Amino acid sequence: MIREIGLELQAQLRAQGVPIDVVTGPEASTTSTWGRERIVIEYDTDATDSFGPPRLNGRNPRHRHLADEACKITIYVQSSVAGPNVFEHRRRAKHARDAVISALDHVAAATGRMNRWKPIAGRFITPASLAANDKPGGAVYELKFTFDRAIEDRTWAGATNAEATLASGTIHSTTRVSRAQGADDDDNESTPPATAELACGA
Secondary structure: OHHHHHHHHHHHHHHOOOOOOEEEOOOOOOOOOOOOOEEEEEEOOOOOOEEEOOOOOOOOOOEEEEEEEEEEEEEEEOOOOOOOOHHHHHHHHHHHHHHHHHHHHHHHOOOOOOOOEEEEEEEEEOOHHHOOOOOOOOEEEEEEEEEEEEEEOOOOOOOOOOOOOOOOOOOOOEEEEOOOOOOOOOOOOOOOOOOOEEEEEO
């Protein structure tokens, strides 16, 4: 899931004009320079997932539970102004953070997805590989969040449950409703008007 979210996040950020690339973590190597701006999205191995009841029923595959998966985004930025101070790096980091939060709203609500996500906490951090620098040459902001995912009834290979097809003529119930205003057409309040719309049945 995290890879797909990252790709959609990248597309949303590009649409907003954000010039920073999104990378799916964990990264293969530790940070060794302040100069490479990026947004790293990954599962948060320091936090725990939580679970709850499904929001939707009557679907195939059936939703059994809902997992709120612990994730995090780490934003590495460097101010482009000449001789930047720490606050200028951090200003750029928070500008990127706001763009990420806005973009994740769009990703979660995308057509066909309808997930929910929630920002949990954010803070500036100093990676161990950059801690020895006397003056920070950039800023690193860590955003922790959850992104929900339905736990579905599927086989290991991903197949859903079998579905039955109702034969024509096997449903014999009819419901008629009407939003029409005015006098009853047959002086019987217990029967629907003859012009009522067919709502269900056959």
